[in-house]
Amino acid sequence: MTRLVMSYEGSDLPTHELADDFVFIGRDPSNHIVVDHPTVSGQHALLLRVGGSCSLKDLDSTNGTQVNSVVVTDAELADGDKIRFDGVTAVFAGHGCKWRSKRAIRKFWTSISI
Numbered sequence: 001m002t003r004l005v006m007s008y009e010g011s012d013l014p015t016h017e018l019a020d021d022f023v024f025i026g027r028d029p030s031n032h033i034v035v036d037h038p039t040v041s042g043q044h045a046l047l048l049r050v051g052g053s054c055s056l057k058d059l060d061s062t063n064g065t066q067v068n069s070v071v072v073t074d075a076e077l078a079d080g081d082k083i084r085f086d087g088v089t090a091v092f093a094g095h096g097c098k099w100r101s102k103r104a105i106r107k108f109w110t111s112i113s114i
Contacts, residue, residue, distance in 0.1 A: 002054060004047075004083070004090040008037065018054075023047040025085065026059075039063050039086035047077075054094050056083065 002018040016023075016033050024031040028042035035044070041061035048055050057074040058065040063086035067075045077083075079094040 002049070003093045004033065005093060006033075006035070006088060006090045008088050018047060018049070021049045024059075026061075035085060035088050037086075037088050040088055044085050045083075054092070061085070 004016045004018065006014060006016065020032065023033060024043065024046055025033045025035060025040075026042050026044040027035060027037065027040045031043070041059070041063070043059045044061040045059055045065050046057045048057065054077045055074060056065065056067065056072070056077055058072060064071050066072065066084040067077070067081050069082070069084075077092045077094055079092065081092040081094075083090045083092060
């Protein structure tokens with residue numbers, strides 16, 4: 001099962017099983033994963049599973065999103081990647097995700113409108 005293991009300043013937060021193909025992350029209660037932290041935007045990021053691929057898209061958040069210490073707007077995810085939503089960190093446990101080419105993921109991102 002694919003999941004996000006969340007933490008803030010060394011304190012563990014809930015682990016989230018990622019069963020859906022679209023998972024919205026942010027401070028607003030309408031998100032699938034609600035991160036109640038002032039540095040996290042209302043609609044911060046989107047995790048997406050297409051087939052066996054998993055990727056992350058920053059939704060123009062105020063403080064940005066990092067994957068393995070690199071600021072990203074969209075990125076393919078691999079098991080063990082560290083995702084930072086400004087002050088909150090998550091580790092992506094992507095068991096069962098197979099990775100597609102970056103070109104296929106970019107094509108998908110440009111075909112949807114959020």
